[in-house]
Amino acid sequence: MTDAEILAEFRQAEALLEGHFILSSGLHSARYLQCARVLMDGARAGRLAAALALKIPDKIKLRLGAVVSPAMGGVIIGHEMGRALGLPAMFVERPDGIFTFRRGFGLEPGEKVLLVEDVVTTGLSSREAIRAVEAAGGEVIAACSLVDRSDGEVDLGVPFYPLIGMKVEAYPADALPPELAAIPAIKPGSRAKP
Template sequence: MTSDDVIEIFRRAGAYLEGHFILTSGLRSPVFLQKARVFMHADLTEALCRSLAEKIEARFGDDVAYLVGPAVGGIIPAYETSRHLDAPAIWVEREGGEFKLRRFEIEPGARVVIVEDIVTTGLSIRETVACMQKLGAEVLAAACIIDRSAGKADVGVPLIALAEYEVPAYPADALPPELAALPAVKPGSRSL
């Protein structure tokens, strides 16, 4: 599956939104990729995650013990990707502002891949990597459906992206006039 194929799936699902958006990272963008509108369609989600699983399997074979999704956005893609890799999906959740593995246990040395929906700055992945390493896991890589940074985000481990799609993102105090003229909407999930 190519990057264009992935973006076309987002467009078909009504998940490619244009306006003025406050991203989870705090940056502002004229484009928001509303993955929830894709994830409500099992067939589209399955197609994306099957292709992502193929990329992970090509790199690591069957050497992945767990797929770990950062809540909220990574839960569905981690789960669906796990179906194609025959490895369990688990997730981390924020507790006191920090990611914790609250509902599961992993054995020290477990080889894990973090699975995220969309990467902009990579913060959620870096926080998930830190959590997993604190628990003694070996983080092999992170994987995402779309890398909005087109390879520029530092996630702390190798990043496997199904699609790279660079979308402009701006600090709130450096908006282009056409973006500043639109009302801002914050559709992300970091505060959940």
């Protein structure tokens, strides 16, 4: 898939939003990618996952034993990546504020894992999920996401393969441009606290 085809998928799903948004990182932005909308169509989710799977080098794919994604945003794309790669897919969640495996999910000692996200901005959730995999005895050997909003600057400590990079300005709450500050902020992501 070309970048234009990927963006067309987001636009057709009405998943590229304009306004004032508080991201899960706490930063504010005038644009928001609602990956849940682009993934709600199974055929579209499958196409995007297949394209993302092609970004991961074979030398990494051959070593993988599982796909892990953070809940909530990564659950659907993680599942589709598991399907695309022929691997079990599971997720970590935060019942008490820290990512952990639940629902009978677990890893074999030393199991090689692909971490899958929907959108990466600062990498905070990804790094937290990597720690959960390590605490469970696994080893994340690569990470991927549908969208890299970091402008290629995020460092997850492992090779990172986004389907598309998208430069979208993000600002701390105390440094908003006037035009953004004039719009009420909404928090459309999966973390409840603004």
